[in-house]
Amino acid sequence: MPIFTKTAKAVLILSRFLLVAAGLALPAQSALAESAAPAPAAALPAPTGPVMLTVTGRIAGTDGIGMARFDAAMLAALPRREFATSTIWTEGVQSFSGVELRSLIDHLGVTGGTLKITAVNDYSVQIPVSEVVAGGALLADLRDGKPMKVRDKGPLWLVYPYDSAPEFRNEVVYSRSVWQVDRIEVLP
Amino acid sequence: MSDSFPPFLGSRRRLRPFLFAGLVVVFLGAVGALYRYGVMVQSEIDNLAIANSDSLQWTLAQLEVEYFHMDGALLRARPDAPETMAEFGRSFDVFYSRVHTILEGRGFASIVTPEVAGPEIGRIDAFLHETAELVDAGPEALAPALPALRDRAGALEDDVRKISLEGVREFASRAMAQRERVFSSLMLLASLTTALLAAITAGLVITWSLWRFGMRQTGSLSAAKARLEAVIGTSFDAVIVVDHEGKVLEFNGAAERVFGYSHDEAVGRNLNDLIVPEAMKAAKVAGFKRYRTGGVPRIAGHGLIGLQARRKDGSVFPAEISVTATRIGRKEIFVGYMRDITDRVAAEKELIDARDAAMAGEQAQAEFVAVMSHEMRTPLNGLLGTLELLRETPLDASQTALLASMQKAGEILLSHVNDTLDVERLDAGKLSLTREPFAPMSVLDEIVQMQAGAAAARGNRLSTRTAGRLPEAVEGDAMRIRQVLLNLVGNAIKFTRDGTITLEADYHRDQGQLEYRVIDTGIGIPAAETERIFDDFVTLDPELSREATGSGLGLSIARRLMRAMRGQIGVESDVGQGSAFWISLPAPVVLSLQAPVAPMPVVKAPAPPAPLAPNAAAPGAAPCSADDGPALRLSTSVEVLVVEDNDINRVVLCEMLRRAGHSIAEARDGVEAVEKAAERRYDVILIDLNMPRMNGVDATEAIRAGTGPNHETPIIAITANVLPEARHSLEAAGVCRVISKPITRKMLDQVLAEELCPRLRQRPLAAPPAPAAEAELPLVQAETRAELAQSLGPEMMAQTLQRFLTEGAAMVAALTRATAQERPAETAALAHKFAGSAALLGAERLHHRLKTIEVALRPATPGTAPDAATGAALDALDALWTETRTRLEAAPASQG
The missing domain is CATH 3.30.450.20 (PAS domain)
Structure with missing residues (x-):
């Protein structure tokens, strides 16, 4: 057991360093991708307000090269969920409201692959679609009922119900809790 | 089994429960501790598994990165290029967010404290707030402030650096602390594991020793089983x-x-x-x-x-x-x-048979001795009688001496034979005791009378005394008591010379015990011998005893007799001081009715001869007197009918009587006696009980039955063998007295005196031999009654009278024609008894009537109706009784 724990810890630490390295290396690439973003798919409605989230990659109806953009109203129209939890980055318990990541990818017809989620500050994580389950990650757009600014880790914050179960209180979950989310790319 | 174990096994066995309990406690403790520390370690592991913080170092590193991003964007920002302004805004927001993460995040509390990096973070926060206002105000408001912002942002570089470094230092120490915690937890777990291992090892050791114990146990058990099987297998x-x-x-x-x-x-x-x-x-x-x-x-x-x-x-x-x-x-x-046990049972049976045979032999021997002793008495009697006659003939001095020796030897032989017979009878349980009223003191008086001569011969003074008040009469066998006391007095005389012998009578009313003591001042008995002397054939002084009667059976017979009477005998003695023999026996007080308690009807020496005035009209009147010895003798001659089949005995008897001056008639058997008695009246009849043709009892009955001249004459029975149980039948037949062979002259004189004096005195035979009719008799003879009252005293007289009246009523009710027909013998006996009582009180008419009835009924066979005269007598009894009773009740005052 201790040996395992040690090993696990070593693996975790190692992966963290790799991620740091990746995080340092990514901004340039993503900036390129962003500039080459394709037009949104005809099947998806166009946003009318400021775009809060852009989803690209292998999403339905786009043959893997489409793009979906969401404004606040569009996100509000999707199935929503709300829970209250504390986080290790903030003080006190807050209520988070938004769209479950699962609902989102279901809405977009994503069936497999990996989600690469990127923040305004270019922090980025990859989450296998198979690990995106209902009752898990929430793409929150409201904190305590109010929209979040970039300074308050908005506009979107991928949060988990940390308080509800220990399985949501580990490094992997914390590392996937991306704030200031503005892009998601569905990788094969 | 136990030899293969150390001796402390026992204590170990006692400690075993404690040991077991201790082990259980240790085990439970170990499990508890293990659980507790397991939980601790688990929580440590959980702490590792659940990250309480994101990667803090990453966040700190990002602080610097995002600071430089913002700083770079600020340098590049130009009011004329809006995208540069927007980029600054975005990078500012990111930095702002990062700083706030540090300020608010859980993992950074130790860094943002004032002591560590408080001032630095404060300065950064202040910058952020001020700049945020500018950024929020829009590009127009921001543009002029850009140069100042650049300066302020540049100044923050050191602060940001400081926070980063502090973070590195802080997290390094924190990691070390955590490592130490994990280490100690793991150490604890390891030591617990070691302890558990040790416990398991100990358990294994115990199990192993138990297994060995079990093996040894099994071994010794099977050895014991084998031994047991061997024992059982070889058992007989x-x-x-x-x-x-x-x-x-x-x-x-x-x-x-x-x-x-x-x-x-x-x-x-x-x-x-x-x-x-x-x-x-x-x-x-x-x-x-x-x-x-x-x-x-x-x-x-x-x-x-x-x-x-x-x-x-x-x-x-x-x-x-x-x-x-x-x-x-x-x-x-x-x-x-x-x-x-077949063989043993057979052997036992043989033994029992042998014993039974032996016992039968002994029994036969005892019987032989008894019969022989008995058979020896008759010839011995003849021998002694003949010797007595011989002494009366002229003899020279040497012949007289020889005769004395012969007589002495004959007497000793006779006493041995008597002793032997007594022992045999007592041992065989053939002795039957009578229970009759007697005066306790009279027994002693009689003994003194009989033994005074012998005592005086050895210079001893013989006297009696009473301790306390004695009852008038008690019930018991006076003859047997006398026999015992005679033996004791005989011994006392034998072992005392020139001393005193005191006979004492005492009565313990609370226990109903009559006690006699014979106290002498003789040689005494050693304490060790006081028990032994009551055994058979024990003689303390062989010389002295053999010289006298010592068969060695005297005291043992006395003890046997006392036991037969449920009494005790004992002795207290001091050597040289004397002995006190005592006997004690239960003897209830009774009112004497049948035998009047009267003074000895004789005159004792040394009183001068006091001949009673002979009644001229009575031919057989026999005044009596005492001669110079203690013995009694009739002072006048009487006429005696001697009935005896044994020629020698009859001749001896006749000769003795003739020498005493009496006139004799002889009869050879009962028939002849009855004939002789019918011819003329005699003063007394001596009759042998065992005779051919008609025995003494039948002859007596026949003489009594008729109205012949001798129907009231005293009849004295002579026997060699007095069976006590026969006494009642003798009395019923009318025998006054029974005397045992051998008959001595002295005995004869005394018996005749006793039998004839009171009669002659109390009821002189001056009256016609038989009153012609009952009517001629007085209803109550006042003299008789007065005499009785004098003898008894007023109180006793009243009691006696009352008892007579009570008894009489019952008697009269029982004496009827019916009872006479059904049970004539019983009725006769009742009449006899009632007649005695009547005579005592002087109720002469009643006495006569009862005697008549008795005599008539005695020979009757059950079922035969009484003859007319007897029937009438029975019928009229009630009337006569009423009359008598009235007279008796009417005159008590005159009797006072």
């Missing part, structure tokens, strides 16, 4: 073990031999079917059932018991069995040890 007794239902569990070699079954045949079968005889099966089954249901066992635990057992071939034999019930675990088993 059959050993059979059965369970509670009687099923055979063990059957040893001896059992195989005794019962004939082999071990394999017997084991597993029921004992009942094997060895219990058919006849006893039911009882055996019942016994087992009773035992099982909690009853009391009849065989188990009762030691050796003899019973019948059955062999395989069906033969039954006597066996001795001992059964023990024992418990093995919860099951009860019975272990039986059995032995064939």
Whole structure:
């Protein structure tokens, strides 16, 4: 057991360093991708307000090269969920409201692959679609009922119900809790 | 078994529960501790698994990165290029967010404290707030402030650096602390594991030692079993073990031999079917059932018991069995040890037969001795009588001396024979005792009278005295008491010279015990001998004893007699001082009715001869007097009829009487006696009881029955063998007195005096021999009654009268025609008894009537109606009784 724990810890630490390295290396690439973003798919409605989230990659109806953009109203129209939890980055318990990541990818017809989620500050994580389950990650757009600014880790914050179960209180979950989310790319 | 174990096994056995409890506690403690520390370690692991913080170093590193991003964007920002302004805004927001993450995040509390990096973070925060306002105000408001912002942002570089470095330092120490915590937890876990391992090892050691203990136990058990099997197998007794239902569990070699079954045949079968005889099966089954249901066992635990057992071939034999019930675990088993005792039983039977034969032989011998002793008495009697006659003839001096020796020897021989007969009779239980009223003191007086001469011969003074008040009369066998006392007084005289011998009578009213003491001042008896002297053939002074009567049986006979009377005998003695023999026996106080308590009707020496005035009209009037000795003698001559079949005895008797001056008539048997008695009146008749043709009893009855001249004459029976039980029949027949052979002159004189004096004195025979009619008699003879009153005293007289009246009523009711017809003998006896009472009180008419009835009824056979005269007498009895009673009741005052 201790040996395992040690090993696990070593693996975790190692992966963290790799991620740091990746995080340092990514901004340039993503900036390129962003500039080459394709037009949104005809099947998806166009946003009318400021775009809060852009989803690209292998999403339905786009043959893997489409793009979906969401404004606040569009996100509000999707199935929503709300829970209250504390986080290790903030003080006190807050209520988070938004769209479950699962609902989102279901809405977009994503069936497999990996989600690469990127923040305004270019922090980025990859989450296998198979690990995106209902009752898990929430793409929150409201904190305590109010929209979040970039300074308050908005506009979107991928949060988990940390308080509800220990399985949501580990490094992997914390590392996937991306704030200031503005892009998601569905990788094969 | 125990020899293979150290001696402290016992204490270890006692400690075992504590040891076990201790082990359990240790084990539970270890498990508890293990659980507790396991949980601790688990939580440590959980702490590792659950990250309480994101990667803090990453966040700190990002702080610097995002600071430089913002700083870079600020440098590039130009009011004329809006995208640069927007980029600054975005990078500012990111930095802002990062700083706030540090300020608010859980993992950074130790860094943002004032002591560590408080001022730095404060400055950064202030910058952020001020700049945020500018950024929010829009590009127009921001543009002019850009140069100042650049300066301020540049100044923050050191602060940001400081926070980063502090973070590195802080997290390094925090990691170390966590590592140490994990390390200590792991150490704890390791030590616990070690402890557990040690406990398991200890458990293994204990298990191993228990296993070895068990092995040794098994070994010694099997050794013990082998030994036991050897013991049982080689036992001479059959050993059979059965369970509670009687099923055979063990059957040893001896059992195989005794019962004939082999071990394999017997084991597993029921004992009942094997060895219990058919006849006893039911009882055996019942016994087992009773035992099982909690009853009391009849065989188990009762030691050796003899019973019948059955062999395989069906033969039954006597066996001795001992059964023990024992418990093995919860099951009860019975272990039986059995032995064939056929030979022993046969031997025992032989022994018993031999003993019975021996006892029969002894019995025969005893009887032989008794018969021979008895047979010796008659010729001895003749011999002694002849010697007495011989002494009366002219003899020279030497002849007289020889005669004296012969007489002495003859007397000793006679006393031996008498002693032998007494012992035999007492031992055979043939002695029957009478219970009759007697005056306690009169017994002593008689003895003094008889022994005074012998005592005086040895210079002894013989006297009597009473301790306390004696009752007038008690009930008991005076003759036997006299016999015992005579023996004691005889001994006292024998062992005392020139001393005093005191006879004492005492009565313990509370216990109803009559006590006599014979106290002498003789040589005494050593203390060691006081018990032994009552044994057979014990003579303390052989010389002295042999010289006298000492058969050595005297005291042993006395003790036998006392035991027969439920009394005791004992002695207290000091050597040289004297002895005090005592006898004590139960003797209830009675009112004397049948035998009047009267002073001795004789005159004792040294009173001068006091001849009673002979009644001229009475031919046989016999005044009596005492001669110079203590013996009595009639002072006048009387006419005697001697009836005796034995010629020698008759001749001796006649000669003795003739010498005493009496006139004699002789008869050879009962028939002749009756004939002679019918011819003329005699003063007294001496009659032998055992005679051919007609015996003494029948002859007496015949003489009494008629109205002949002798129907009231005193009749004295002579016998060689007085059976006490015969006395009543003799009395009923009318015999006044019984005397035992041999008859001495002295005895004859005394008996005649006793029998004739009171009669002559009290009821002079001056009256016609038989009153012609009852009517001529007085209803109540006042003189008789007065005399009685004088003898008894007023109180006693009143009691006696009352008793007579009470008794009389019952008597009269019982004396009827009917009873006379049904039970004539019984009625006669009643009449006789009632007549005695009547005579005592002077009721002469009643007495006469009763005598008539008695005499008439005595020979009658049951079922025969009484003759007319007797019937009439019976019928009129009631009237006569009423008359008599009235007279008796009417005149008490005059009797005072």
